[in-house]
Amino acid sequence: MSKVVAITVDHALEAVPFETTLHVRDHCLCLHVQRAARALARRFDEALRPLGLTNGQFSLLMSLNRPQPPSLGPVAHLLAMDRTTLTAALKPLERRGLLSVARDPKDRRSRLLSLTAEGSALLASAVPIWRRTHEAVDALLPGGDPAPLRQQLQALF
Numbered sequence: 001m002s003k004v005v006a007i008t009v010d011h012a013l014e015a016v017p018f019e020t021t022l023h024v025r026d027h028c029l030c031l032h033v034q035r036a037a038r039a040l041a042r043r044f045d046e047a048l049r050p051l052g053l054t055n056g057q058f059s060l061l062m063s064l065n066r067p068q069p070p071s072l073g074p075v076a077h078l079l080a081m082d083r084t085t086l087t088a089a090l091k092p093l094e095r096r097g098l099l100s101v102a103r104d105p106k107d108r109r110s111r112l113l114s115l116t117a118e119g120s121a122l123l124a125s126a127v128p129i130w131r132r133t134h135e136a137v138d139a140l141l142p143g144g145d146p147a148p149l150r151q152q153l154q155a156l157f
Contacts, residue, residue, distance in 0.1 A: 029156075033153070033156075040055075040137065041054075041055050041056075043133060043136075043137065044058070044130070044133055047129050047130070047132070047133040048126060048129060048130070050129075051122060051125055051126055051129070052096075053122070053126060056089065057089070057092075057093060058123075058126050058130060059079060060075070060079065060086075060089055060090070060093065061093065061098060061099070061115060061119055061122070061123045061126075062123065063075050063078050063079055064099060064113050064114065064115045064119070065115060065120070065123060069102075069112035069113055069114040070112070070113055071104060071110045071111060071112055071113070072086055072087070072110075072111055072113065075113060080157070090113070093119070096118075097116055097118050097119070098115065098116060098118055098119035098122060099113060099114060099115055099116060099119050100113075100114050100116055101113055102114070
């Protein structure tokens with residue numbers, strides 16, 4: 001159960017020292033991860049732009065590249081999205097004919113997601129771009145090895 005904390009007017013008027021701002025800027029993992037994520041997203045967005053894809057759309061299409069069509073739940077979990085956000089992200093890709101959404105014949109309440117032939121072809125065109133971009137990003141890391149960073153980030157979720 002969440003607890004609501006009331007802030008009195010006296011507390012709201014107290015200034016946070018600038019040193020605290022500097023401390024948060026230099027130590028906040030959330031801020032640093034957000035900044036890195038945005039920088040990476042911009043880099044991959046730029047690389048994938050000639051194909052008309054964003055990095056998020058690339059990840060979504062890649063998450064559908066499976067032997068059997070997944071339902072919304074596993075894809076949402078993999079992409080760390082809620083189902084509503086995933087549903088909204090699917091719509092432009094579905095309109096472009098890159099994926100299809102169909103009722104699960106085993107469970108009429110569930111929907112299955114599949115790449116279309118056009119989606120598979122676009123994904124195949126995007127993978128070499130992703131690889132080149134990823135190699136450039138990896139080269140920026142100390143030692144050029146992303147594995148330790150990946151392991152550290154995975155420990156947070």
